[in-house]
Amino acid sequence: MSASVTERPAGAGAATGGGTPAPAGAHLPRPRPGLALAVIAGCNAMIQLDDPIMNIALPGIRADLGLSVLAASWVIGAYLLAFGGLLLLGGRAGDILGRRKVFVAGVALFTAAAAVRAAVPSGELLIAVRAVEGAGAACAAANGFVLMLSTFAEGPARKRAIAVCTAVGAASTAGGLLLAGALTSAGSWRWVLLLNVPMGLAIVLLAPRVIAETERIRGRFDLRGALLSALGAAALVYGLSQAAEHPWTDGLVAGPLLAGLVLLSVFVGTQRRAAEPIVRLGLFRDRDRALAFASMLVLPGGLIGAYFFLSQFFQQHHGWSPLEAAFGLLPVPLTMAAVAGVGVRVERAIGPKPMMAIGTAALVAENLWLSYLGPGDGYLTGVLPGLLLLGAGMAFCVIPPTVLATSGLRPEELGSAASVLNALQSVGGSLCIALMVTASAGHADFSDTMSAGFTAGAAFAAAALLIALSLRPRRR
Structure with missing residues (x-):
């Protein structure tokens, strides 16, 4: 695998796979592996940091917006449902549309939702915004990881890149925990929820300049597979989240878990027969x-x-x-x-x-x-x-x-x-x-x-x- 891959121009050549690649430098930024890794690691850190931020801010959110325990759980659950349910679809979208394009779009959606959630007047709107945020995170996470793999050839360089992402994510979590704790103790929870916004804006601006676009893979969306995978994963995540508060035999737990297993079983069956599967079995x-x-x-x-x-x-x-x-x-x-x-x-x-x-x-x-x-x-x-x-x-x-x-x-x-x-x-x-x-x-x-x-x-x-x-x- 090369250190960076090129994107074929739109048109008949790209559609058939028989066209010639675009001239070097025609559509791509100059390869900057170090800066590309910094941007991708920053996105990984931003997504990892979001969970502790929300957990630290949740008591203040409940008090100010008058949320019940169940509604407060949905502030976390809505994000998890969208994130877990749309990861496979986000990865397939990157295959077809271009990974950098979907990555930047996901970060932009995540950042916009992170800014809006800090100003919401009601718990219902906050839950809806959190679902949008989860969708953006799914697109960013699914494609950011592959962009890193495409930027660094298999071997020591790629392993070092994985280690750097791990270290940056851990270090940012440490700093973010301290900053979120300080803001929570000294100010409003609304300020805490804005911590990710500057980093998200920086990633959206830098990514097109330092990350090379991947070659688009000829194909189409498997809408049936996308729907089955999204609903199946979301049902599993929802059922498991309810198991923290209800018995496993409760309908709120057993029903979604059974539905999720059935949907994912059907999904696996469709992937066996699909010409262009979302998941290559x-x-x-x-x-x-x-x-x-x-x-x-x-x-x-x-x-x-x-x-x-x-x-x-x-x-x-x-x-x-x-x-x-x-x-x-x-x-x-x-x-x-x-x-x-x-x-x-x-x-x-x-x-x-x-x-x-x-x-x-x-x-x-x-x-x-x-x-x-x-x-x-x-x-x-x-x-x-x-x-x-x-x-x-x-x-x-x-x-x-x-x-x-x-x-x-x-x-x-x-x-x-x-x-x-x-x-x-x-x-x-x-x-x-x-x-x-x-x-x-x-x-x-x-x-x-x-x-x-x-x-x-x-x-x-x-x-x-x-x-x-x-x-x-x-x-x-």
Whole structure:
């Protein structure tokens, strides 16, 4: 794969695949891999930062807009439904229309919605804007990742790019948590919701100048497949989000989950027969790639417990402010950013299987360590060791499955692989948090609830460890 790919001119040549490529430099910016990576990593960081921003701002939103608990959950859920449901469609749109074009459009939509949400007068409008924001994030995430893969050739350069995106995302999350906590403590939640807007505007302005457009793939939209995948993924995410508050046998949980499974089963059947599928099922024939995809369903469970439970632990048992709680969680992204820097060299030295096994084993140890945390335990001896293990484990777990899922593919297959990877991570996050909340339910004391949640997190990390051990050893 070349370092940058060219776009064929519109017309008969592009439609038939028999035309000649556009003259060098006719439609493309001068390749700037470093700047392109900075823009793509910035987009990744912006999307990652949005979730903690909303969680920090949500108490103030509820108070000012008079939202019930159910309505407040929809402020988060509307975004997740749109994001998880439209990832595959966003990736296919990039195939046909051009990835840079769809990427910029997605970032612009996300940024506009982020600006509007800060001025909404009602909860209903906020929920609608959040759905629009999720749609923009889906288009940006699905295509930004493939633009990175297209910009850097397969091998060490691409692995370094993945590590840089991981480190930048972690570092920006750390800074964003502190800034959001400070703004929440000192001002209105509306100011917090504007944090992503300057970064989004910068990405929209810079992307066309530093990122080369990808070659458009001849084809058309599979509208039936797009509808089935969007509705199926959205139903699954919705059912799993409701499982955090209702029994699994409740109609609000079982109904959407069953509908989602049926819709996705029909979707898989249509992709087998489709001439131009949204998801290329041949991707799953490679054993290591299939295992890398499977790891994305369980890895979130080993990662999210610290943010979900410890932020409450700091404030309920230690009386910390939101800003102090953000400071308490800083070791996770800072360690992740530091370890990601050496992750490429480690992967090259020992291979993806041992690296992922070490990372998942660290997550098992971290969750078990924090499952014994009690109200009387201090931060330095009780919490910090677990956070350091979590940060290092996350860095070691991100690079191997990402590399395995996207290696050895033709350019026209990269979009499908990246969309599947993102979609499984989204569904996996919803699945893991629902199961963790279910496992921790029924305890009167928060310490017992937190302990059960971290025990469930250790089980998810152990499942990821088994997947890592099932990978084939690296060929010498």
